[in-house]
């Protein structure tokens with residue numbers, strides 16, 4: 001086993017610095033020195049709802065770094081290459097979903113970057129709030145030149161999670177898109193929808209982020225707590241991308257979807273209650289998705305490099321991870337914390 005250092009959650013509140021073990025390299029593995037890891041709201045959900053029986057929790061599933069070693073069967077990477085890893089690190093490789101390049105929907109469930117079960121040795125995966133990760137090369141992506149490695153890290157979870165549905169729903173010139181919740185996922189969804197050519201609006205709880213939304217390229221802004229603005233926006237969006245991190249009623253957001261349009265519910269996952277009348281009136285569709293398959297992830301990185309899209313970040317030394325989590329929980333970030341892991345060397 002190899003030894004590295006990381007930030008481990010022992011309970012629902014704080015992370016502490018600790019020594020971690022990584023597997024020795026298998027033939028198709030890379031060792032990655034992690035330089036930057038984004039802090040996703042899913043990390044916060046995982047820490048707060050930690051199942052202590054599941055073993056150690058080291059969060060972090062959107063990171064960039066540099067390849068330091070390669071196994072003998074690795075063909076696409078060499079030591080020194082800039083690399084990016086997202087929130088899935090393996091899948092069965094054989095089911096229909098995997099064969100279709102949708103490893104994120106693998107019938108045997110993909111191996112998550114942390115809290116997953118390694119398919120060969122059964123160990124629990126430990127995430128990117130650490131200095132080193134060992135990953136199969138097939139689930140690592142070359143980081144395109146021109147993308148700042150710190151600001152690109154959030155593309156690997158937040159970015160691809162909104163990218164895949166935007167593409168699958170055919171968003172392009174002429175589409176009317178609204179993004180509900182202007183956070184880590186939401187601000188990337190706005191930039192991507194705008195770059196795809198869509199007329200794009202933000203749905204937020206107050207007008208406090210209106211200037212930012214405009215700066216990100218949004219054309220419209222709807223304050224979800226203002227009944228007049230909500231009424232005026234009824235049935236006007238072909239696609240509503242819902243990235244809200246708290247449980248919420250879908251009705252108000254479905255009512256903003258245009259006839260035959262789709263509400264893509266990506267944020268707080270779990271059971272929801274839907275009044276079918278909100279679907280019936282306008283033949284509307286409700287959908288969800290998560291993460292991305294390998295082809296979509298690679299395409300997303302190329303698109304972002306071409307259009308100069310990266311996250312707006314607040315970069316903190318990893319020793320301030322607990323402060324980042326606390327502020328994220330209070331919605332006090334514009335728009336993604338990224339940890340600089342060089343303090344773990």
Ligand SMILES: NC(=O)c1ccc[n+]([C@@H]2O[C@H](COP(=O)([O-])OP(=O)(O)OC[C@H]3O[C@@H](n4cnc5c(N)ncnc54)[C@H](OP(=O)(O)O)[C@@H]3O)[C@@H](O)[C@H]2O)c1
Pocket residue numbers: 039040041042043045157158161180181182183184185186203204205206209243244245246248266267268269289290291328331335
């Ligand atoms: N599907 C997936 O695979 C996937 C992947 C990554 C993350 N997620 C989930 O997506 C959600 C968003 O993640 P994130 O990292 O983007 O979080 P984030 O940066 O905290 O952004 C969430 C946004 O939701 C809005 N919001 C928060 N509380 C709200 C409430 N009570 N009512 C209405 N709006 C509220 C806020 O936007 P405004 O201030 O604009 O109102 C906030 O900026 C999380 O639940 C996360 O677990 C899912």
Ligand SMILES: [Zn+2]
Pocket residue numbers: 040041042043061062087157158
């Ligand atoms: Zn995430």
Ligand SMILES: [Zn+2]
Pocket residue numbers: 091092093094095096097098099103105106107108109
């Ligand atoms: Zn599969």
